[in-house]
Amino acid sequence: MTGNTHDVLAIGNAIVDIIAQAEDDFLVREGIVKGAMNLIDAERAEALYAAMGPAIETSGGSAGNTAAGIASFGGKVGYIGKVANDHLGEIFRHDIKAIGVDYDTEPLPEGVPTARSMIFVTPDGERSMNTYLGACIELGPSDIDTEKVKAAAITYFEGYLWDPAAAKDAIRQAASIAHEADRKVAMTLSDPFCVDRYRDEFLELMRSGAVDIVFANEVEAKSLYQTASLDSAVAAIREDCALSAITMSEKGSMIVTRERTGEVPAHPIDNLVDTTGAGDLYAAGFLYGLTHGRELDDCARLGGLAASEVIQHIGPRPQTSLADLAKQSGL
Amino acid sequence: MTGNTHDVLAIGNAIVDIIAQAEDDFLVREGIVKGAMNLIDAERAEALYAAMGPAIETSGGSAGNTAAGIASFGGKVGYIGKVANDHLGEIFRHDIKAIGVDYDTEPLPEGVPTARSMIFVTPDGERSMNTYLGACIELGPSDIDTEKVKAAAITYFEGYLWDPAAAKDAIRQAASIAHEADRKVAMTLSDPFCVDRYRDEFLELMRSGAVDIVFANEVEAKSLYQTASLDSAVAAIREDCALSAITMSEKGSMIVTRERTGEVPAHPIDNLVDTTGAGDLYAAGFLYGLTHGRELDDCARLGGLAASEVIQHIGPRPQTSLADLAKQSGL
Numbered sequence: 197m198t199g200n201t202h203d204v205l206a207i208g209n210a211i212v213d214i215i216a217q218a219e220d221d222f223l224v225r226e227g228i229v230k231g232a233m234n235l236i237d238a239e240r241a242e243a244l245y246a247a248m249g250p251a252i253e254t255s256g257g258s259a260g261n262t263a264a265g266i267a268s269f270g271g272k273v274g275y276i277g278k279v280a281n282d283h284l285g286e287i288f289r290h291d292i293k294a295i296g297v298d299y300d301t302e303p304l305p306e307g308v309p310t311a312r313s314m315i316f317v318t319p320d321g322e323r324s325m326n327t328y329l330g331a332c333i334e335l336g337p338s339d340i341d342t343e344k345v346k347a348a349a350i351t352y353f354e355g356y357l358w359d360p361a362a363a364k365d366a367i368r369q370a371a372s373i374a375h376e377a378d379r380k381v382a383m384t385l386s387d388p389f390c391v392d393r394y395r396d397e398f399l400e401l402m403r404s405g406a407v408d409i410v411f412a413n414e415v416e417a418k419s420l421y422q423t424a425s426l427d428s429a430v431a432a433i434r435e436d437c438a439l440s441a442i443t444m445s446e447k448g449s450m451i452v453t454r455e456r457t458g459e460v461p462a463h464p465i466d467n468l469v470d471t472t473g474a475g476d477l478y479a480a481g482f483l484y485g486l487t488h489g490r491e492l493d494d495c496a497r498l499g500g501l502a503a504s505e506v507i508q509h510i511g512p513r514p515q516t517s518l519a520d521l522a523k524q525s526g527l
Numbered sequence: 528m529t530g531n532t533h534d535v536l537a538i539g540n541a542i543v544d545i546i547a548q549a550e551d552d553f554l555v556r557e558g559i560v561k562g563a564m565n566l567i568d569a570e571r572a573e574a575l576y577a578a579m580g581p582a583i584e585t586s587g588g589s590a591g592n593t594a595a596g597i598a599s600f601g602g603k604v605g606y607i608g609k610v611a612n613d614h615l616g617e618i619f620r621h622d623i624k625a626i627g628v629d630y631d632t633e634p635l636p637e638g639v640p641t642a643r644s645m646i647f648v649t650p651d652g653e654r655s656m657n658t659y660l661g662a663c664i665e666l667g668p669s670d671i672d673t674e675k676v677k678a679a680a681i682t683y684f685e686g687y688l689w690d691p692a693a694a695k696d697a698i699r700q701a702a703s704i705a706h707e708a709d710r711k712v713a714m715t716l717s718d719p720f721c722v723d724r725y726r727d728e729f730l731e732l733m734r735s736g737a738v739d740i741v742f743a744n745e746v747e748a749k750s751l752y753q754t755a756s757l758d759s760a761v762a763a764i765r766e767d768c769a770l771s772a773i774t775m776s777e778k779g780s781m782i783v784t785r786e787r788t789g790e791v792p793a794h795p796i797d798n799l800v801d802t803t804g805a806g807d808l809y810a811a812g813f814l815y816g817l818t819h820g821r822e823l824d825d826c827a828r829l830g831g832l833a834a835s836e837v838i839q840h841i842g843p844r845p846q847t848s849l850a851d852l853a854k855q856s857g858l
Contacts, residue, residue: 250625252584284614294581509841515841
């Protein structure tokens with residue numbers, strides 16, 4: 197194992213977020229599942245945009261947000277994800293490179309446009325996403341840069357990648373390359389409904405050892421094992437995966453290894469504005485810590501710190517240097 | 528004079544803002560005049576975007592922001608401004624219509640793209656704009672809807688419209704139509720450097736009676752009369768225009784008529800985040816008040832309230848209902 201080109205190589209659906217505020221009634225009227233990632237097609241995307249209030253556009257995508265967060269901590273991070281050759285694609289490319297992420301996935305030359313997610317933020321700060329996958333459906337094994345996977349301490353991917361057809365092959369290939377090079381593989385379960393769609397495959401990834409580290413929130417963890425008991429889910433995930441980090445919103449997060457369960461309280465906040473990116477940024481802090489020799493509890497604290505920054509403003513990526521925040525917080 | 532279709536018809540450069548944070552050193556290095564609207568060409572726009580940090584995209588344009596603000600107060604408002612048939616144009620159209628503004632200016636079918644302004648927000652909250660006018664240069668007299676001008680209580684335009692070549696003819700025409708229909712015409716001086724470029728023409732607009740109401744901040748007012756004394760500027764503007772509203776940041780605003788000078792304190796804020804849109808939203812509150820039979824001091828208070836909302840978040844348009852805010856503030 198030679199030196200790392202990247203601490204983390206993140207792979208995900210490359211998405212531009214279109215964010216507006218909305219009342220709960222609007223979600224009900226539009227049949228949007230609150231707090232979830234709702235997959236939509238091009239026609240529905242157009243209709244929903246017409247019904248949407250004034251919005252802001254900003255780069256998103258779960259693993260893209262995590263990559264941006266790691267870069268903001270000062271980590272070395274690469275990203276793989278598919279945009280189209282269009283204006284939203286240009287925005288995505290600009291933003292992720294501007295924050296310091298290495299990104300050179302070939303854009304889709306024609307056909308479908310760059311993916312977008314229409315995100316409605318309700319007065320309680322919860323976000324409800326409506327994602328049109330666009331160019332993401334073309335991400336495949338040929339987009340995986342073998343040398344980058346070999347040279348990254350951790351290859352990280354989002355469970356959402358099971359939605360587009362070809363990406364799971366890309367991920368399985370990347371996981372093999374990583375393990376052959378004695379590297380680690382991490383994933384996030386992404387969304388309780390995503391877990392519902394791909395439960396058996398996600399469990400197989402963990403049980404076969406294709407994945408070493410799993411991120412989940414408590415709803416996703418319970419969904420994975422179809423249980424209402426977090427304790428049961430924790431007991432099961434301990435068997436299935438060497439290291440899991442389970443986020444629990446304002447209750448903090450839990451680290452589960454074969455040997456122990458650790459709990460770390462949430463980082464205090466002044467105002468909850470928009471939860472978009474909370475889990476993504478938790479993963480960013482945790483992975484930054486893990487690749488910088490930090491104890492697991494400190495990894496969880498770094499995750500909580502990053503999440504606390506992103507939920508206090510609109511948008512899924514940090515607006516403040518996380519390296520500075522960590523310094524100020526004595527982390 | 529029949530009933531008003533619109534309280535205000537706003538005319539301006541239709542622009543999408545691209546907003547990023549930056550340090551003061553960056554402005555110096557890039558030769559950006561701090562706090563000003565810097566006009567740039569397509570080539571410079573590309574180079575500057577490459578140097579820019581991660582950004583958010585959101586609809587802007589001075590008069591567009593004012594129109595959005597009036598709509599947020601619950602006023603009836605129309606907008607005229609030129610976008611291209613492209614993605615940014617679609618964003619602009621969506622956002623202004625979604626907030627309730629009547630907007631149907633024909634987009635430019637081909638040629639130049641929709642205007643964009645790269646805005647750098649420094650740690651002090653000041654914004655420095657870099658505007659590529661794009662499709663705005665094609666706004667001309669044929670875009671002025673005579674019936675809308677006749678049916679609007681106030682036709683409002685931005686001084687920035689003197690930058691594109693054909694727009695000033697459109698404005699002079701609109702002002703004539705408005706006055707023939709016994710309506711009022713208002714303008715903002717927009718920017719001290721803009722005043723510097725078109726001082727004689729702006730003074731002529733006021734002195735000839737083409738404009739009845741002028742909005743300015745203190746720097747613009749001083750620039751108009753090339754004086755360091757605000758008192759001198761106020762004395763001069765009282766002669767030149769029937770009604771002026773002069774904003775003075777945290778010192779509040781001043782209303783100047785032939786008969787009197789009134790001062791209204793600023794609306795208190797918790798955190799200054801981004802001054803983009805402060806003047807535009809002041810004009811929104813003031814014009815909303817004026818077209819709803821409010822006393823001038825209350826118009827100034829409504830302006831201050833709207834400005835206080837917009838400077839406490841990133842982006843130039845309200846994120847909270849100004850009608851609700853006014854109610855909560857007893858206005």
